[in-house]
Amino acid sequence: MTLFWIATLILVTIACVFIAIPLIQRKANNDTVLRDELNKAFYKDRLSELEEETQEGLVGDQSELIADLKQSLLDDIPEQGKAVEARQMSTLAVLIPSVLVVVLSYGLYAKFGYYDKVEQWQNISANLPDLTRKLMAPAGQGVQLTDQEMQDLTLSLRTRLYYQPEDSTGWLLLGRIGLANRDMQTAVGAMKHAYALEPTDGDIQLGYAQALMLSDDEMDQNQARTMLERLASRDYVDLRVYSLLAFDAFERAEYQAAIDYWRRMQQMIGPNDARYQMLTRSIASAERSLGQGSDAAADSVQVTISLGGNVSLPADAVLIVSVHTADGAPMPVAAARYPLSQFPRTVVLDDSNSMIQGRKLSDLDSLMVRVRVDRDGNVATKQGDWFGESEAVNLGQPVEVVIDKQY
Structure with missing residues (x-):
């Protein structure tokens, strides 16, 4: 961060220099020196005119006129206080814009530069080894x-x-x-x-x-x-x-x-x-x-799932298979979620898929199976989902379900 502040200081200084140079140059062109040069040129021209008028006999007392000319030249010299004031004004003309540049630069950065976030980011980057x-x-x-x-x-x-x-x-x-x-x-x-x-x-x-x-x-x-x-x-x-x-x-x-x-x-x-x-x-x-396990036929449900001819499945959907009591109670006794793949397909649910504590799938004498294609991954929303369900069968009998209905 030290290098950053040094770099900003250099850039702000350069900006101040570019602002000050035109102001200084402009003041130099309008300075008292330019006024003195004009008065001297006017004085020399008037002396030449007096010399010609004296030779032609138009001027009686040339020395008195020269003295008046010198006095008028002295009267046109600005007072010391005014000169000092002019120099002060020149200094302020350079100082005020420079101060504004510094204040605005760092003020706007403090407001919109997200310095705290940059510092936090650099601290986090330094903490990578730990x-x-x-x-x-x-x-x-x-x-x-x-x-x-x-x-x-x-x-x-x-x-x-x-x-x-x-x-x-x-x-x-x-x-x-x-x-x-x-x-x-x-x-x-x-x-x-x-x-x-x-x-x-x-x-x-x-x-x-x-x-x-x-x-x-x-x-x-x-x-x-x-x-x-x-x-x-x-x-x-x-x-x-x-x-x-x-x-x-x-x-x-x-x-x-x-x-x-x-x-x-x-x-x-x-x-x-x-x-x-x-x-x-x-x-x-x-x-x-x-279907190779010794207890597969007795303690599990083998479900073969196929699709109806009018069913179109979204690519990001999932397949939800649930086992219910034979009366079709909404709360499943067991359920499982599978990714979509080719149909027809066969899945097997057993006690490991039970949903109700203290109640196993193998405790059922008869059951029915519902299968749903869930589009959004939220089991609570069903609008637009395709589904199918089986008739009531005895535990251990194979089940076939066709997905052909839509909520």
Whole structure:
């Protein structure tokens, strides 16, 4: 900030000089000196005229006329006080505009220059190393960035990357922050920059694929799958690669592929890892979706969903499947949300999807299923949504629902 104030002082001084120079020059042209020069020229001309008149005999006493001429010249000399006043006026004529320039420059900057915000921004940028160390602290140390610190870290990173756009690590970190904040525009943009700088780096490829996978654009998702499959074909595969592939396969109802990826992850981490049981539960859920689980027929609901011929679906909608009591009560016993994909499709709901505490889906003897295409992600609003519902069936029987009605 010191350099900033020095620079402003230099600029204001230059402005004052440019204002003062014309005023000084103009005053010099109208100064008393110019008046004296005119009086001297007039005096010399009058002496020449008196000399000619004396030679012609028109003047009797030349010396008396010369004395009167000198006296009139002395009378025309300005008083000392007036000269001092003129110099003072000259000084004020230069000083007042200069003061106005200084006052207006710094006054307007104080009012409209957002000096406090600029100072805050520079302080945040200077705090980048501390924020980065706090972010990268090992898990278990109880160090977690607040929302404000995450915003500060993002701002300071953007500032650094503006001056150092070739820093691929910085772009990668900014992309991960965007993913953590669910800011997909920032995440995809930052990861794209990092990938352009280091296209062969495994961490950057994985981060870019993760960002593209969470994008709403189908082309981005296809590009992410291609990158992940390329990473999965290497001799050493990061566990996160299989995790992303399994998640994507499960979301697209490719349950067998998801099971294969999760089993590979189990082989990599071993049964002693705390994540092993979590993967086992994920595999069991996918098997139930395939109808392979031992209790699938008895304790779950397999729903096959198709679309009516007149249904048009918005690209950003989601699919909501809910299980109700056989009498069609509005409150669902179990429900699940799925991304839109190809139809017809089959989903399976079980006790893990129960909505009412103390009441499981498997407790029902009979039930009915409603399926709705939710356009805005808000289950409370239904206007314009497409839906369908089944007849009452017994628990364990397969259910078919056709989406052909609109609220």
